[in-house]
Amino acid sequence: MERELVVTGVGGQGIQLLAKTLALAATREGRHAMLSADYGGEMRGGPSRASVVIGDGPLRALPVLASAWSAIVAHHRFGEPVLARLRPGGPAIVNLPLVDPASLPRMTVYGVDATAVATSVGAPQAIGFVLLGAYNAVTRLVDPASLVAAMEELLPPYRKQHAAANARALEAGAAAIGGRDVRHAEVRR
Amino acid sequence: MTLELLEGNDAIAASAIAAGCRFFAGYPMSPFTGLLESMSRRLPAAGGVCLNAESEIEGVNMTLGAAAAGARAATGSCGQGIALMQEAIAEAALNETPFVVFNMARNQQDYFQATRGGGWGDYRTITLAPKDVPEAVEHAQLAFHLADRYRAPVIFYGDPLLAQTRVGVSIRPLDFGPLPPKDWALDGTGGGTGRSRQIWTWAMGKATDPGPGPDRHWRAVAEKFAAIDATESRFEQAHVEDAETLVVAFGSAARFVEYVVDELRADGHRIGWFRPVTLWPFPGAALTAATTGKRRVLVFELNAGQMLDDVRIHAADRAAIRFIGGVSISESGLAFGELMDAPVIRDRILAVLAEGERP
Structure with a gap:
């Protein structure tokens, strides 16, 4: 079984780091992973997209995905080309209120106000990890502990002080979903 | 694993x-820069040397020097930088x-550069074209x-x-x-051991201790490349037996074609694919066999038609060949354009299949 995720947002939201964290977590669990990144030259505010594929054997998926099962949509801008390739019915985590859940009518949409959730646990910079925590609570692609370990492994020495806040953001994101199918869920703070 | x-x-x-x-020298150029950076991080710890040269020309000539001393040495760039290296590559082929x-x-757009070369002389360069990162890991050692x-x-x-996709891979030394x-390697002693040989393109x-001279030497080099041509070509193919249509592609493009062909077969199309793994030596005899009796031979590559020449040389029926590739580069000029995409490739193949349908 191969599972594809597309992540889309703008530079500065943590898109690349969350995608790398998921891919590394799956790799550390002994599974096959592929990560493709696509971002503009701008440091912040430009297009930032990534795709992650996880499978139990060598992957069939292409580095430019022909179609995808799931999505994390952190911002409404720049997402259209990748979102058009989502297979209907799969899960999509959308960042409220920046992204309108109705913009993905064919998906099973889970809304999370990532900024509010991140702020509530004292990790306002970590909205990407809130969205990743929520995504993994819905999809259960990896063990939540693997996400924390991968996040810690990816932090450079001069960022280690953020590890605890990032871990809280991952956990709070999962709690915001609550493990239930909460289509168009209300914001949970 | x-x-x-x-x-x-x-x-x-x-x-x-x-x-x-254990030796690497090059000059940064996207998307090669990451390889140079990785070499600079990894080589010193392995007891090797990595140099950021002043230009591609210095980089390749430093590599030629390290290799002449017997080291496993490499350089790199993207095709635009390798254009600058042609003289040294030809020199190395002849000496x-x-x-x-x-x-x-x-x-x-580097196919002609790789398979025809831009330097002087009767030489060729063995060219490996991996289709994905796991195969690239293998080819990095096979090279x-x-x-x-x-x-x-x-x-x-x-x-x-x-260059840029992250993939789970396992890296260990492979035994080929x-x-x-390397009893020819220069050992730094002037006539000391007697084992090292002067390496010179003219072989005088x-x-x-006279050498064979240019006539004998260049004939021997040409014969060597003819022998490589006869024995070292590699290819991969699938669904050739029942295919009416065969798609020929190399490198990443071949991986995309493989994906699309699987989909089209699931839809009932009698289609297969052929991939030269070595671009030189080109697997000509294998392509002749694979294309024999095929109604259509489609060539997909992201250039104006370069491998197309080799397909024309070797296809069983040249009239069956259709080119479905084209120049396609991203806005930045640094990466593939929109043609490297499964739905686009699928549409191009289907368009040709539709043309050939009888009313």
């Missing part, structure tokens, strides 16, 4: 070092110095083996997807069999 999640450039560098590469050139290309086996420069033809000793030798 533990998998490591590595960016392609990093995986290729790690694999080259696992194969014994029989083995090294590897990592072309982390921006697209597929050094073939270089040492034939005392010839070898080109590794990568691309932006191979025994190699002749020394006053006290």
